[in-house]
Amino acid sequence: MAAKIKPDAVYRVRLGKPHPIPGTDVSLMPRHVHLIKGAVLQAMIEEGADVRASEPS
Secondary structure (H helix, E strand, C coil), rough: CCCCCCCCCEEEEEEEECCCCCCCCCEEEECEEEEHHHHHHHHHHHHHCCCEEEEEC
């Protein structure tokens, strides 16, 4: 991720492998586009999520 993630922005994210949403038991599936708030996306990256693509929505 080259650009700084804005916590209040919403991002379209594609993952390379399943990853749980921080603080939940729900996993996001790979190869699907998910809409995720920037703060949650940052937490997922810090946990080691395999983020393949991300762009502001």
